[in-house]
Amino acid sequence: WSQVVSEAEKIVGYPTSFMSLRCLLSDELSNIAMQVRKLVGTKHPLLDTARGFVYDSRNNLQMRGLVVLLISKAAGPSTAELSFQHDMVSGIYSSQRSLAEITELIHTAFLVHRGIVNIGELKSCDGPLKDMQFGNKMAVLSGDFLLANACTSLAQLQNTKVVELISSAIGDLVQGIYYENSKSSEENCLTDDIGISRWKEQVFLSHSALLAKSCQAAMELAKHTAEIQDMAFQYGKHMSMSHKLHSDLQPFVKESSSDTMAFSLNSAPAILHQEFRGREAWLKQIREPCAPRDNCARLKPPPHRCACVFQQLQEAIKAGKGVTSAIDLCRCHGNRALAALERFPPSEARDALANIVYAVTRFP
Secondary structure (H helix, E strand, O other): OHHHHHHHHHHHOOOHHHOOHHHHOOHHHHHHHHHHHHHEOEOOHHHHHHHHHHOOOOOOOOHHHHHHHHHHHHHOOOHHHHHHHHHEEOOEEHHHHHHHHHHHHHHHHHHHHOOOOOHHHOOHHHOOHHHHHHHHHHHHHHHHHHHHHHHHHHHHOOOHHHHHHHHHHHHHHHHHHHHHHHHHOOOOOOOOOOOHHHHHHHHHHHHHHHHHHHHHHHHHHOOOOHHHHHHHHHHHHHHHHHHHHHHHHHHHHOOOOOOOOOOOOOOHHHHHHHHHHOHHHHHHHHHOOOOHHHOOOOOOOOOOOOHHHHHHHHHHHHHOOHHHHHHHHHHHHHHHHHHHHOOOOOOHHHHHHHHHHHHHOOOO
16 A cells, blocks of 8 residues: 555655645644644544644555545546646646645544544543543644635635535535444444445445545546546545445454454444344344353443453454455445546556555455
């Protein structure tokens, strides 16, 4: 993945980790960064998010903006925009580069907003209550600041359809994250009663809509046809679905991990496992106590699940059909993304977009 991203960044002209540097180094955000230092020593999630801006070991923090730039370069100029080719750098319009920055700012704003903690669930080891409350205020304000900057830049593009597309993507994100939070706050909800089709709908809202609509908007900025815009949308949608499935599968396919990796009972392998087992059998399996040798208590409602029960569930999902079905689904979405790329002319950028798909559909 690291090599794929590095090669793709060379094609678009510069490392995309610097795309939103103008905003991140502004006086306002510098002041916010100084305030965030007060959270050092606590377990507030905003600290982990801030560290991710500086170093992200998975190299995917700026993935969305990179894809927008690559698909812009892959499509090239349309016949309707030939007179504006002087505005292109490395085969990409300046407005498309601005759009890539906007996409990253929106994504980053929502990452920051996700760092708000539920004060009622805090423990003494998390840090002083006043510090955690302060961290929540900073998460709200700094996320709002990034989102406001993105909206300002979006208006400066002066393209009504692009504004409409990105605004609807923001609405999709809010809807998707609201659904996630509302479900996770239900104490008695061990696992959602949803099938894989409903899971896809929710993942599209919270993970895929922003990238898919940004890719479509990039084509609109270059005045490409409705068909090309739809192909860009399809690539962004299916590639990001593959990316999410790949992420969900990691706790079940990593060979070198000796410890149990955390996973969600609403991740794709778990949802598919539930479909194969049946809802009642799955709930019974969740509520089963640990083996006697573990000396553990019966499974409690989240977030107090016993670690050994969690490990037993992971092993059960590995032994069932959920993992192989999730891998097949990941590759299916990858193939649909590759099929969308076929409508673009052969180029280094198209090859890089294909390599990104190959990177998230390859498993040990």
